[in-house]
Amino acid sequence: MARSTIKDVAREAGVSVGSVSRVLNGLPVSPRLRQKVEEARSLLQYEPNSLARSMRTNSTGAVGFFVPDVANPLYGAIINSLDRRLNARGLMLLLASGRGRMARDVVAEFRRRQVDGLIFVPDSEDDADLMHDLERFSAPTVIQSVEFPSRFYGVRVGYRDGTRQAVDYLLDLGHRRIALLTPLPHLWPGRERQAGYREAFRQHDLTVDDDLIRPLAIGRDPLPDLKAVMQGPDRATALILPGSHILALALQQAREHGLSIPHDLSIISIGDNDWVATYAPAITTLRWPVETLVDALVDLLINQMDDRSLRPVQVIVPTELVLRDSCGPVPSTDGRAC
């Protein structure tokens, strides 16, 4: 049997479709009418068709979310939190992912599907076409992790301050050869981390050895860079790493080279999770707060939905340096020619 429609309910209840619609939408009706409709409704197990409803109301109750890679546990946490928040507001998550030119297709698809809002995590700032599409996207849009002065609503993580703080901490422990493995500077995270790194050195009146800054393209094997900074007489005595994957690799390398942590090598990882906290030694991390980030994302989106005349706002959520056991004073016996 086919799904029942509002007509069926109207016929069953002996009223007009308009009246059924009013009951469904909580508009003022007589108790008698309401009761008749409710009875017919539950008898027929009627559920309104949100497609038809959306077409009339121009509102789908769906929010599009695009990330370059869903499998990244980092995004998993965001998606989870986002889903909860949107749910609480009666919104549903339309998820899509992909890299490079797929991003534009996704924007078009979200347009066709008439999403009420769009949260976008681009994997590049350089794609002018994509940026154009995003700019003329008709629904409220929030961009994460990318820098677009004043044109977009955006939420970004305060990696600059965070990284400066992390480097400060290492400098205070006496480290001078601090390696920074970081995403490419074409995107906010990579750019800001590098800036924070340089700021810290500048404030200490120290010069930066550019060989210790290793920008890593996505998908590139980080091992060569890791080896480059961990070997030789001038090796780094401290590492700042961009995530658990590379951290695991670094720990493995350290073992192979007989470097104990934190005695011979100090490590700070960016992004906190279960196992870095329980590893031996527990890893000091620069944590960025998922909940705060998602709150900002959702708030910015909802604000726009409520008042489309608002001017773009950009939020930076601060990071937190979580001190554990993977950092110690600089080793005195090696790492320096004498």
Added chain:
Amino acid sequence: MARSTIKDVAREAGVSVGSVSRVLNGLPVSPRLRQKVEEARSLLQYEPNSLARSMRTNSTGAVGFFVPDVANPLYGAIINSLDRRLNARGLMLLLASGRGRMARDVVAEFRRRQVDGLIFVPDSEDDADLMHDLERFSAPTVIQSVEFPSRFYGVRVGYRDGTRQAVDYLLDLGHRRIALLTPLPHLWPGRERQAGYREAFRQHDLTVDDDLIRPLAIGRDPLPDLKAVMQGPDRATALILPGSHILALALQQAREHGLSIPHDLSIISIGDNDWVATYAPAITTLRWPVETLVDALVDLLINQMDDRSLRPVQVIVPTELVLRDSCGPVPSTDGRAC
């Protein structure tokens, strides 16, 4: 300015809406017509409204996916792979999550949104109402990880064979006190793992010490159970753990008790990932293949969509025991009263 519609394009091209529709849908038209329409289309930057289209065609091109908890990295991998597969077929992922009674609301929401298919990972088999909703769901449905003889299409992981194989391996190493930390048996994974465990013991003509089987409710602190099996003269010499989170805890406990791995304690973890492979010692795991699982999920769904008259099929994807360095022969000096 408002979005342009098919009417605008028709007017601009000087043709009828029907003709525009035909061009849009690749039906046979004259080259001249096609060209006129394409010109108007790009001039107006027209994108068809999929809501209106869906209403006519009764097909939304959306697939609903429900999981109890998106943040679980396990599901992250599935979502990612699923998104890719569905994308390749022009389908979009509608994501929802939640526990307990929220599941039913989600099913209703998916119904209202007229998804073309539904993939569901329930967090319980006991919810008769939910099962009823799922059964009368109008679109093709595939259920994961739950056992419903013959009524549903389903994909499950072969934990029974896998666990038997893992226990076999430990028994062959001489272990007799093997602890199994496992989800509650009210769901397939918990039930099957326990069955596999018992099978292995039975095949070796050994009796099971029920105290070593520790069913863990979701959200419950696993530490007491971990401690219970890791302490005392009769402690377990081998652990089978349900995931990375508990693994991290167990490794921490082992350190605190001065148990070295695999010398004093052997460990097998279920579910493979980066860091268990790079941990020292590398952890032996029972891996379940995400790609195979998702392939099965999508295949079953697509098959149903193509031919609604098919009879339910249930697929079990096999696991793989990945041998690494966390298991060794049973320690001879302790763990047994003599």
Added chain:
DNA sequence: TTGAAAGCGCTAACAA
């Protein structure tokens, strides 16, 4: 307070 009817943007059947 309720009913009747227009119309959202599109597809598909029917005509021409």
Added chain:
DNA sequence: TTGTTAGCGCTTTCAA
């Protein structure tokens, strides 16, 4: 090959 038109299921005027 193309145009005309009904109608998908709903909301929302406008009348009664």
